[in-house]
Amino acid sequence: xxxxxRRPKQEGRHTPNLGPVWLVALVSLLLVGLLAFxxxxxxxxxxxxxxxxxxxxxxxxxxxxxxxxxxLIGAVLAALYAYRKQLLEEGAxxxxxxxxxxxxxxxxxxQLGHDQAAVRLAGAYAMARLADDWPEQRQVCVNVLCAYLRxxxxxxxxxxxxxxxxxxxxxxxxxxxxxxxxxxxxxxxWCGLDLDFTGAVFDxxxxxxxxxxxxxxxxxxxxxxxxxxxxxxxxxxxxxxRFCGxxYSSGMVLFGGSKFSDGIxxxxxxxxxxxxxxxxxxxxxxxxxxxxxxxYxxxxxxxLRxxYxxxxxxxGRxxYxxxxxxxxxxxxxGGGVSFNGxxYSSGxVSFNGxxxxxxxxxxxxxxxxxxEIDFRYLxxxxxxxGFPFSTFSxxxxxxxxxxxxxxxxxxxxxxxxxxxxxxxDSSFSGSxxxxxxxxxxxxxxxxxxxxxxxxxxxx
Numbered sequence: 001x002x003x004x005x006r007r008p009k010q011e012g013r014h015t016p017n018l019g020p021v022w023l024v025a026l027v028s029l030l031l032v033g034l035l036a037f038x039x040x041x042x043x044x045x046x047x048x049x050x051x052x053x054x055x056x057x058x059x060x061x062x063x064x065x066x067x068x069x070x071x072l073i074g075a076v077l078a079a080l081y082a083y084r085k086q087l088l089e090e091g092a093x094x095x096x097x098x099x100x101x102x103x104x105x106x107x108x109x110x111q112l113g114h115d116q117a118a119v120r121l122a123g124a125y126a127m128a129r130l131a132d133d134w135p136e137q138r139q140v141c142v143n144v145l146c147a148y149l150r151x152x153x154x155x156x157x158x159x160x161x162x163x164x165x166x167x168x169x170x171x172x173x174x175x176x177x178x179x180x181x182x183x184x185x186x187x188x189x190w191c192g193l194d195l196d197f198t199g200a201v202f203d204x205x206x207x208x209x210x211x212x213x214x215x216x217x218x219x220x221x222x223x224x225x226x227x228x229x230x231x232x233x234x235x236x237x238x239x240x241x242r243f244c245g246x247x248y249s250s251g252m253v254l255f256g257g258s259k260f261s262d263g264i265x266x267x268x269x270x271x272x273x274x275x276x277x278x279x280x281x282x283x284x285x286x287x288x289x290x291x292x293x294x295x296y297x298x299x300x301x302x303x304l305r306x307x308y309x310x311x312x313x314x315x316g317r318x319x320y321x322x323x324x325x326x327x328x329x330x331x332x333x334g335g336g337v338s339f340n341g342x343x344y345s346s347g348x349v350s351f352n353g354x355x356x357x358x359x360x361x362x363x364x365x366x367x368x369x370x371x372e373i374d375f376r377y378l379x380x381x382x383x384x385x386g387f388p389f390s391t392f393s394x395x396x397x398x399x400x401x402x403x404x405x406x407x408x409x410x411x412x413x414x415x416x417x418x419x420x421x422x423x424x425d426s427s428f429s430g431s432x433x434x435x436x437x438x439x440x441x442x443x444x445x446x447x448x449x450x451x452x453x454x455x456x457x458x459x
Contacts, residue, residue: 101134105141112148117165121172124148128176132188139193145173146196153201155226167204174205181210191215192239203227203251207234212263214239219246220266224275226251233257236287242266244290248299250275255282256302260311262287267294268314272323274299279306284335286311292338296347297322308359309334316340316362320371322347328374332383333358340364344371344395352376356407358383368395368419378402380431386410392444396420399449404431412436416444417458423449 108130111123124145131141149170154162180190192214200219204227212234220242232254244266256278268290280302292314304326316338328350340362352374364386376398388410400422412434421444428450440446441458448454 101130101137104130105134105137108141109144112144117163117169120169121165124169124173124176128180131180131190138190142177142190142193142195145177149173149197149200155201155203171204171206174202174207178207178210181207181212184211184213194218197222201225202229205229207231210234211237212239212241212265213237217241219243221245222247224248224251224253224277226275228252228254230254231258234259236260236263236265236289238263240264240266243270244268245270247271247273248275248277249273250299252276252278255279258282260284260287260289265289267291270294272296272299272301274323276300276302278302280304282306284308284311284313284337286335288312288314290314292316292318294318296320296325300324300326302326303330304328306330308332308337311335313337316342318342320344320347320349324348324350326350327354328352330354332356332361336360336362338362339366342366344368344373346370348372348374350374351378353378355379355381356383356385357381361385364388364390366390368392368397370394371396373397375399376401379405380407380409381405382407384408384410387414388412390414391417392419392421393417394419397422399423400425402426404428404433404450406431408432408434410434411438413438415439415441415458416446417441418443420445422447423451426450 104126108123108126111119111126114120114123127141127144131138131145134141152161153166153170155167156162157164177190177195180188183189184191191211194215195217197217197219199221201223203225208230210231216239218241222243224246228251230252234255236258240263242265246267248270252275254277258279260283264287266289270291272294276299278301282303284306288311290313294315296318300323306327308330312335317340320342324347326349330351332354336359338361342363344367349371350373353376356378360383366387368391373395378399380403384407386409390411392414396419398420402423404426409431410433413436416438418441424447426449433451435451435454438454439458440454440456442456444456446454
């Protein structure tokens with residue numbers, strides 16, 4: 001390599017690209033000599049111009065002035081040299097830190113793949129600690145922990161691939177992630193990061209009081225098959241959270257007391273076939289929450305005592321073929337809630353004791369063919385509730401003891417072909433209840449309560 005060429009750039013952060021030392025020294029000496037000569041000439045000319053007397057300027061005065069200026073320049077150069085040295089030391093320190101962090105990452109990843117559960121557990125803790133210490137690569141470290149939860153997981157101890165201690169490792173990872181989702185203001189928060197649990201199996205896990213305020217959190221196509229998975233009192237205030245396509249077949253999944261105030265939370269195309277899923281006492285005040293195209297064939301899903309005051313909540317195009325779905329004592333006061341296009345063929349759906357005081361609730365184009373729908377003790381005091389274009393062909397739909405005070409309730413263009421529809425013991429004092437162009441068949445058993453009886457008008 002030519003001695004005049006600069007050294008190759010070193011790898012690593014904050015690495016200065018320095019020239020050969022002897023060349024820098026030679027150039028520096030030449031520059032200092034030229035500077036000293038220039039300063040001497042300049043100082044002599046300046047002192048001569050300011051000397052108004054007949055006595056000529058002495059060489060000693062010129063040299064003294066030149067030396068003073070050179071001393072000041074030397075001090076500045078010394079400071080620059082010290083600063084340059086500090087940069088070099090910081091560069092070396094950063095390179096050492098980067099190497100150490102990379103080594104920690106490799107070791108933690110290796111531990112997570114170990115055969116022994118105790119070693120994998122240590123690897124989980126090590127990777128989480130590394131994520132806190134390495135903000136630039138925090139997302140990468142969290143990705144590794146999420147990927148671990150997505151790996152195949154056998155819960156049956158009689159199966160050959162069952163791993164002893166694996167459940168504890170997974171629960172620890174979930175708890176660690178949860179601990180980093182508690183306070184978005186801390187320097188080590190994981191709120192706002194992407195969390196990908198697509199297709200994971202959850203048979204337990206504590207997510208209580210978590211804050212999902214940014215990024216994309218994906219539980220799509222996951223399976224909740226046993227134990228208790230608890231999201232109670234969590235806050236969904238931004239970003240996108242996906243549970244779409246998930247299966248709830250046993251155990252308990254708890255979202256009670258959660259707050260949905262912004263962003264998108266997607267439970268669409270989910271299958272509720274067993275166990276208990278609890279959204280009771282939750283608040284839907286903004287954003288978009290989607291349960292559409294889901295299947296309720298078993299188990300119990302609770303939305304009781306929930307509040308719908310803003311945003312949009314979609315339950316449309318769902319199938320209720322078994323189990324129990326409970327919206328009792330809920331308050332619909334704002335926003336929009338849609339059950340449009342749903343099919344109620346079996347099981348029980350209850351809105352008992354709920355209040356409709358504002359917003360819009362749509363139940364149009366739905367089919368009630370065999371289930372039991374409990375609308376007893378409802379209060380309609382505002383907003384709009386619509387059942388138009390629906391078909392009542394075999395279900396028991398019970399509106400007894402409901403109160404229609406104000407707002408609009410629309411059954412227009414619906415078909416009552418069979419089953420039982422009961423408005424008895426209800427009170428009607430000021431709301432607008434529409435039955436325009438309804439079709440009533442003889443087999444339908446309808447108690448019209450406070451409303452004018454509509455005679456059979458279909459074969």
